[in-house]
Amino acid sequence: MAAVGHDVVAVEINEEKLAKLQSGSSYFYETGLDARLRSGIESGRLTFTNDFEEAMARSEVVFLCVDTPPGENGHPDVTSVTAAAKSIGRAMHSPHVIVTKSTVPVGSGNWLTSTIESVLPDDVEMGVFSVVSNPEFLREGSAVNDFLFPERIVLGGDNKEAVEQVVAAYKPILDQSFPGGSTEAKPTLVTTDRSTAETIKYAANAFLATKISFINEIAEICEWVNADINEVAHAIGLDSRISPKFLNAGVGWGGSCFGKDVEALAATARAHGQEPLILEATQRVNQHQRHRLVRKLQQHLRPLRGSRVALLGLAFKPETDDTRDAPAITIAQALTERGAIVRAYDPMVKQIPELPNLQTATDPYTLVEQADAVVLLTEWAELRDLDFQIVAERMRGKLVIDGRNAFDPSRVRAAGLLYEGMGRGALPPPVDQAW
Ligand code: UGA
Numbered sequence: 001m002a003a004v005g006h007d008v009v010a011v012e013i014n015e016e017k018l019a020k021l022q023s024g025s026s027y028f029y030e031t032g033l034d035a036r037l038r039s040g041i042e043s044g045r046l047t048f049t050n051d052f053e054e055a056m057a058r059s060e061v062v063f064l065c066v067d068t069p070p071g072e073n074g075h076p077d078v079t080s081v082t083a084a085a086k087s088i089g090r091a092m093h094s095p096h097v098i099v100t101k102s103t104v105p106v107g108s109g110n111w112l113t114s115t116i117e118s119v120l121p122d123d124v125e126m127g128v129f130s131v132v133s134n135p136e137f138l139r140e141g142s143a144v145n146d147f148l149f150p151e152r153i154v155l156g157g158d159n160k161e162a163v164e165q166v167v168a169a170y171k172p173i174l175d176q177s178f179p180g181g182s183t184e185a186k187p188t189l190v191t192t193d194r195s196t197a198e199t200i201k202y203a204a205n206a207f208l209a210t211k212i213s214f215i216n217e218i219a220e221i222c223e224w225v226n227a228d229i230n231e232v233a234h235a236i237g238l239d240s241r242i243s244p245k246f247l248n249a250g251v252g253w254g255g256s257c258f259g260k261d262v263e264a265l266a267a268t269a270r271a272h273g274q275e276p277l278i279l280e281a282t283q284r285v286n287q288h289q290r291h292r293l294v295r296k297l298q299q300h301l302r303p304l305r306g307s308r309v310a311l312l313g314l315a316f317k318p319e320t321d322d323t324r325d326a327p328a329i330t331i332a333q334a335l336t337e338r339g340a341i342v343r344a345y346d347p348m349v350k351q352i353p354e355l356p357n358l359q360t361a362t363d364p365y366t367l368v369e370q371a372d373a374v375v376l377l378t379e380w381a382e383l384r385d386l387d388f389q390i391v392a393e394r395m396r397g398k399l400v401i402d403g404r405n406a407f408d409p410s411r412v413r414a415a416g417l418l419y420e421g422m423g424r425g426a427l428p429p430p431v432d433q434a435w
Helices: 015-022 033-043 052-057 079-090 108-117 143-148 160-174 194-225 229-237 258-271 277-300 327-337 388-394 409-414
Strands: 008-011 046-049 061-064 096-100 129-133 152-156 188-192 308-312 341-345 373-376 399-402 418-420
Touching: 008 052, 015 046, 033 046, 033 143, 052 079, 061 079, 061 160, 079 096, 079 108, 096 108, 096 160, 108 129, 108 194, 129 160, 129 194, 152 160, 152 194, 160 188, 188 194, 194 229, 194 258, 194 277, 258 277, 277 327, 277 373, 277 399, 277 418, 308 327, 327 341, 388 409, 399 409, 409 418
Parallel strands: 008 046, 061 096, 096 129, 152 188, 308 341, 308 373, 373 399, 399 418
Antiparallel strands: 129 152
16 A cells, blocks of 8 residues: 555554564565565655554554454454454544455444444544445465455445545556556456445355365366366366366365355355355365375375375465465374374475474475475475476485476476376376386
């Protein structure tokens, strides 16, 4: 927002995070973000504070961007939203539009309005603020670009003037009139009511997660019938009704959003007596991918107990250091429980709280030394381009499992290794029988 010309004051209540942000660096890794932070601070248009009174006095539009982690029975935990809403309400002395970016259960706009109303200062009228829903479609790893060049901006609210005020805030992005904007990339503006906007967010993530689970189910069928899922995905994706995006088969989706949002939407259906059949299948198929990968290792490394398995990648996707609900966690745990000796390498992740004893290597070639199997779990560019001759020389065994279908099988095989992807043709015989 500062980059497109607004004066932005951001509130952070965690002292450590606040100090980092004030010094111009973020407390997590996101491509291009630190440069934006620094230029925002240098231009004087971006400041950070922990003082709600100051932030509210200096603003007209407030974006609520706090976390909504998974809570009980699939419903998101709205503790942070409640706390932030109350702090905003207490510090409100002039008209404001409150924009919900946090992913909140459908219907939260009304609840949020009453939460803020309940703490407004005595001398302030109830109608001093309005709540507008503005779902967030940023992807980790490309969030800066996704923000500046979105395909659509969705705004949901009943108060026309409030919605117009948010449209005005987004005007430089809608018109692509900011420095570096592209007039060919003007996003579509969708204005609607609050519940519809909130539902759009969940439906978008649930659809993407379902698309991935769908292609993963087809990938398993490919293994039975000796078909190649990458070619299947490419060909069906040429149909513009299907589109080639989000058709990469592999070990399945992870991250803080898909699992939580699919579960939350399913919980909303159940709360109304509806059985969320597709949403449940989407989740089950996704969990199944992690089991499939472990099963592949069990089939080849007989016995798995005592075998050395090298995991390439820990983050839930490339270009991020986020490991929330990463397939690597489930897989490393399952392998360790079955007696395998697991080590890992990731360019950005050196430790995972869920796996305190997991050993990590400093580079991929050190990692594969004496390994019986190498498993790709995150398709970082530096891992896609591995030199398999070196890998083959250093490994003890021959098995390479490509959990992201990102390697060129012929390059792996040319090094004398046994390649197995997720749905790429008939399965090779177990490694001890392969010549
Ligand atoms: C997702 C959505 O894509 C964003 O639009 C949304 O704003 C965000 O959630 C959110 O709700 O905050 P994100 O979780 O950052 O973004 O990452 P994605 O790029 O969607 O990838 C999610 C997972 O799906 C990753 O584990 C990725 O490896 C996996 N994936 C993705 C596949 O397995 N196959 C694909 O074809 C694409």
